[in-house]
Amino acid sequence: MIEHQSTSTAVAHAVEHHEGHHGHHEHHKESFWTKYIFSQDHKMIAKQFLITGMTMGFVGGIMSALFRLQLAWPDTPIPFLEALLGKWAKGGVMDPNFYMALVTLHGTIMVFFVLTAGLSGTFSNLLIPLQCGARDMASPFINMLSYWFFFLSSVVMTISIFVETGPAAPGWTIYPPLSALEKAMPGSGLGMTLWLLSMTLFVISSLMGSLNYIATVLNMRTVGMKMLHLPLTIWAFFLTAIVGVLSFPVLVAAVILLLFDRSLGTSFYLSEIYIAGQHLPNMGGSPVLFQHLFWFLGHPEVYIILMPALGITSEVVACNSRKPIFGYRAMIGSLLAISILSFIVWGHHMFVTGMNPFLGTIFIVVTLVIAIPSAVKAFNYLATLWKGNIIYTPAMLFAVGMVSLFVSGGLTGLYLGNAPLDVVLHNTYFVVAHFHIVMGASAIFGMFSGIYHWFPKLFGRMMNKQLGYIHFWLTFASAYATFFPMHFIGLAGVPRRYYAFTEFELTKVWVDVNVFMTIAAIIGVAAQFIFLYNFIVSALWGERAPKNPWRSNTLEWTAPVEHLHGNWPGEIPAVYRWPYDYSKPGAPVDYIPQNISDEDLARGVRYWEDDDHTPGGDGTTSPAGGGGHYAEEEVRKPEAVHFKEEESRQQKEDERS
Amino acid sequence: MQNVIKGYKWFAFILVAVIIWGVGAPELLGEEVREIGKAAQERMTQAIGEAKEIQPEQLNNLVAWIPKLVILLIVLAFVLAGLAAKLVDFNPFRNVKANTVNASLMVVFGLLFGVLVVYEMIYHAPLTLPGASSKHGREIDILYYITLVITGLVFVVMQILIFTFAYRNRYREGRQALFYPENHKLELLWTIIPAVGLACMIIPGLKFWYDINHPDFSKEKPLTIEVVGEQFQWRFRYPGKDGKLGRHAFKLISDTNPVGVDSSDVASKDDFTPTQKEIHLPVNKPVLFQIRAKDVLHGVYLPHFRVNMYAVPGMPTQFAFIPEVTTEEMRVRLNNPNFNYEMLCSQLCGAAHYNMRVVVVVESEEKYKKWLASQQPEVPTNSITEAKDRNNNTNINNATQL
Numbered sequence A: 001m002i003e004h005q006s007t008s009t010a011v012a013h014a015v016e017h018h019e020g021h022h023g024h025h026e027h028h029k030e031s032f033w034t035k036y037i038f039s040q041d042h043k044m045i046a047k048q049f050l051i052t053g054m055t056m057g058f059v060g061g062i063m064s065a066l067f068r069l070q071l072a073w074p075d076t077p078i079p080f081l082e083a084l085l086g087k088w089a090k091g092g093v094m095d096p097n098f099y100m101a102l103v104t105l106h107g108t109i110m111v112f113f114v115l116t117a118g119l120s121g122t123f124s125n126l127l128i129p130l131q132c133g134a135r136d137m138a139s140p141f142i143n144m145l146s147y148w149f150f151f152l153s154s155v156v157m158t159i160s161i162f163v164e165t166g167p168a169a170p171g172w173t174i175y176p177p178l179s180a181l182e183k184a185m186p187g188s189g190l191g192m193t194l195w196l197l198s199m200t201l202f203v204i205s206s207l208m209g210s211l212n213y214i215a216t217v218l219n220m221r222t223v224g225m226k227m228l229h230l231p232l233t234i235w236a237f238f239l240t241a242i243v244g245v246l247s248f249p250v251l252v253a254a255v256i257l258l259l260f261d262r263s264l265g266t267s268f269y270l271s272e273i274y275i276a277g278q279h280l281p282n283m284g285g286s287p288v289l290f291q292h293l294f295w296f297l298g299h300p301e302v303y304i305i306l307m308p309a310l311g312i313t314s315e316v317v318a319c320n321s322r323k324p325i326f327g328y329r330a331m332i333g334s335l336l337a338i339s340i341l342s343f344i345v346w347g348h349h350m351f352v353t354g355m356n357p358f359l360g361t362i363f364i365v366v367t368l369v370i371a372i373p374s375a376v377k378a379f380n381y382l383a384t385l386w387k388g389n390i391i392y393t394p395a396m397l398f399a400v401g402m403v404s405l406f407v408s409g410g411l412t413g414l415y416l417g418n419a420p421l422d423v424v425l426h427n428t429y430f431v432v433a434h435f436h437i438v439m440g441a442s443a444i445f446g447m448f449s450g451i452y453h454w455f456p457k458l459f460g461r462m463m464n465k466q467l468g469y470i471h472f473w474l475t476f477a478s479a480y481a482t483f484f485p486m487h488f489i490g491l492a493g494v495p496r497r498y499y500a501f502t503e504f505e506l507t508k509v510w511v512d513v514n515v516f517m518t519i520a521a522i523i524g525v526a527a528q529f530i531f532l533y534n535f536i537v538s539a540l541w542g543e544r545a546p547k548n549p550w551r552s553n554t555l556e557w558t559a560p561v562e563h564l565h566g567n568w569p570g571e572i573p574a575v576y577r578w579p580y581d582y583s584k585p586g587a588p589v590d591y592i593p594q595n596i597s598d599e600d601l602a603r604g605v606r607y608w609e610d611d612d613h614t615p616g617g618d619g620t621t622s623p624a625g626g627g628g629h630y631a632e633e634e635v636r637k638p639e640a641v642h643f644k645e646e647e648s649r650q651q652k653e654d655e656r657s
Numbered sequence B: 001m002q003n004v005i006k007g008y009k010w011f012a013f014i015l016v017a018v019i020i021w022g023v024g025a026p027e028l029l030g031e032e033v034r035e036i037g038k039a040a041q042e043r044m045t046q047a048i049g050e051a052k053e054i055q056p057e058q059l060n061n062l063v064a065w066i067p068k069l070v071i072l073l074i075v076l077a078f079v080l081a082g083l084a085a086k087l088v089d090f091n092p093f094r095n096v097k098a099n100t101v102n103a104s105l106m107v108v109f110g111l112l113f114g115v116l117v118v119y120e121m122i123y124h125a126p127l128t129l130p131g132a133s134s135k136h137g138r139e140i141d142i143l144y145y146i147t148l149v150i151t152g153l154v155f156v157v158m159q160i161l162i163f164t165f166a167y168r169n170r171y172r173e174g175r176q177a178l179f180y181p182e183n184h185k186l187e188l189l190w191t192i193i194p195a196v197g198l199a200c201m202i203i204p205g206l207k208f209w210y211d212i213n214h215p216d217f218s219k220e221k222p223l224t225i226e227v228v229g230e231q232f233q234w235r236f237r238y239p240g241k242d243g244k245l246g247r248h249a250f251k252l253i254s255d256t257n258p259v260g261v262d263s264s265d266v267a268s269k270d271d272f273t274p275t276q277k278e279i280h281l282p283v284n285k286p287v288l289f290q291i292r293a294k295d296v297l298h299g300v301y302l303p304h305f306r307v308n309m310y311a312v313p314g315m316p317t318q319f320a321f322i323p324e325v326t327t328e329e330m331r332v333r334l335n336n337p338n339f340n341y342e343m344l345c346s347q348l349c350g351a352a353h354y355n356m357r358v359v360v361v362v363e364s365e366e367k368y369k370k371w372l373a374s375q376q377p378e379v380p381t382n383s384i385t386e387a388k389d390r391n392n393n394t395n396i397n398n399a400t401q402l
């Protein structure tokens, strides 16, 4: 497959190989520590990110189940809560401070640890070198550091749960003065300090990762891999990394100033505060300043979460529809537009915080404009499905679900982005519905899609598909059942972050709906254990993966199944085409990998595997439609499959003659 | 291990376990837990009954039992299927192509999603806020309906297309996908159409935003009320007969002068704080809230009037509106004699954030005058103690004990 590389490229790779790595898999043996723990191999680091992210995800998910219990049955003693939370749930009734802490940690963990580090960290690490055709990241060492800072950050955040005064509890947006004053709530003591420390470590990790991703994409693409030959995944990871590098430092600035206010007596965010019977000396600061700094990161952050999910969806949808992604350039263009616009819309989180209303005017316009590239993406996914030949792997199910959620959630952004409407909706459950659907659910769906799709690449084994199907349908149903009613609760004027709905006429009405949503949420959380089971069992004992199980075009599937340090045993394959030549007329099968040149095609190089099970995949019938593994009948034994195929082939031939 | 999980049988059992654990817990876990479920159910029926005057029994039967029955049936079906599969070692899905099943489920799901949306529209949409009770609020409502129509249309069309495409274009033997990488005209079209739709929302949005922030006081001077947020209650100060609020100063805040009124200012002599957890507003008169916070951020939120503005320590904010519907009229309109306008805190401020209720009474000019007469001007010296029942809402039970 690789014999067509010119000598000059071979030399280039040899050099690159030599520089980029301290050796090759064959050359030296690694110890347990360097292979599994302090690994500098991007594939291992991707697994580390994934497993840490998933662990945090389960912590965050269980937290949400706990506070949903409180919302559904406020004041009702639930004895097991006391067993679990001790003094924070005396007599089985959750303490309001702890409720807030759970909400805060749930948000922080999901936004940063799962959907930022868990998502970007896993897939950028795994796919950037493999899909660009590089042997590893630009700096494997910094890559390793990036993971370990993330790990430290997770450890600190986890420790903060067990502090005596409780973890941080002012919401994931940690607005001061609440987060600055220990007297304002117990969580603003040591818990908040640990939160700030953890997030600082997190940002360091994220910056190291992002710089590496950018450098790798720009400098280490294989021969022939023009920027416009990159899969959309890489484009998404690349732009995400740029957005991250430009916005995360601002969060660090905000966090450090907050640390100063908390510990050194400065007044960046504090002014004229009278609390617990005392006048504080701070003068001249502004809490709104913090909001500006926070949302200057915060808004780009939501796209840092979403864009990798969009990238993954593009790839999975194209591959499993057996169709080129519709409007490849428009997809890149809209990603670019979103990246740029995401820096100038942060004020839409602050329409009613006392920000100058004229600024609000500008933020209305830019905010609604960002909906255009988002809409283009949604339409393009739809056009990709149209006249496709869709194969429902679990990854594809999650990708389709992602598109549906993205549309539902994106549309509600148009209510919130329009300042007059936001007056009614700000800080209500409508906002909670909006971002859980467009960011929470849809990005998680993107992440699941990625995990199911690249599991064979990560672990060399296949995941069980039936469990995948069940996982998808339960998750999809529970996502809508949990979050859709929240729109109406918000439209009824119920503010978010309420410990109980019992105190207002306005809120009481919704207690029964809370019961329904809690049940849906618990089913959703429980369904994730199906996934966990499938993940662990398949990673250890799953069916061995073929080299290219989804008959995909991208380069990672040309690398051997077992992980080699350096990815390809010989030369890195050169690239001759874009990644979306699916069902191209004239091709022998319904895909043409990027490393197959037109000459190869003319020469009739056989790039597909026999066990592709592609109807017509034997090259006898030209432009072939595709079924692949997953379109086969489900539980039949492999022999049976072959038998049936033989039969149908026989039949076809009979008919022809 | 070749075939790790013999899918179908395990599903049945995992699913059953999940459902029983998640949903059935109150039903199946014995007396104590069942009591909890009952109590919650009673409270919710009561709450709904009060608000909507629906017969509690009706609700009990409809709302509470349908989901339970459905779930029970599902559980039952899966138990039976699982058992059958196990006993006969029979795989009911043997001859079913997973691809077709999943594609069909897309349609089923799309339909169920439609049912959910319609259900929400029928049962939950009526529980949302009634039409605005303030002038600018009616503009906001117009914007809401414009947005609802546009996004609603896009939502329905897009979701239908997604789920039907997902079904119709499923893999079938002998079919081939269409190689169709781009179509610039089409792409241009669906860049422009959203742009037009957005313009329809942006233009009124900008106009209404301007209106909200530029209230017209040329005809009538507003009633200025000071709103001060603190953990965990709202304090109000009315200007009294002179129509002017006395000065205040941060340094003057103390236990006995909770909002820091400057008693050396003559204008402060007749200022008063309502003596109950409620404020009264005259109908059809502009009201201007001057908003401050003493400790942390709070949010002044009067959803019926479409009013929402942060209370920020160290930075005064304001919000002007004209209440147009009296409490009485609203009670008639909603057919709910217990209705009250409520003011909430919209910005998280600590443990009892959920419990900062104030009742807002909008009434006719005469009634308002009467109420004014019943209020005592407050002498903001250090001798004054807090009005007795003003702070009823400090009984934030477990919150304050910490």
Ligand code: HEM
Pocket (backbone or CB within 6 Å): A173, A302, A303, A305, A306, A348, A349, A367, A368, A370, A371, A374, A409, A410, A411, A412, A413, A414, A416, A417, A418, A422, A425, A426, A427, A431, A434, A435, A438, A439
């Ligand atoms: C169509 C484009 C979108 C528009 C116009 C939009 C608009 C808005 C606005 C105005 C708010 C603030 C609401 C408020 O606090 O009152 C908001 C909140 C939020 N949006 Fe969006 N949004 C869009 C898409 C997205 C996407 C794609 C994501 C994430 C992937 C996202 C994530 C969030 C989050 C996380 C919040 C809540 C933050 C918080 O207060 O905790 N939005 N959105």
Ligand SMILES: [Cu+2]
Pocket (backbone or CB within 6 Å): A298, A299, A302, A345, A346, A348, A349
């Ligand atoms: Cu935003």
Ligand SMILES: [Cu+2]
Pocket (backbone or CB within 6 Å): B297, B298, B299, B345, B346, B347, B348, B349, B350, B352, B353, B354, B356
């Ligand atoms: Cu509050």
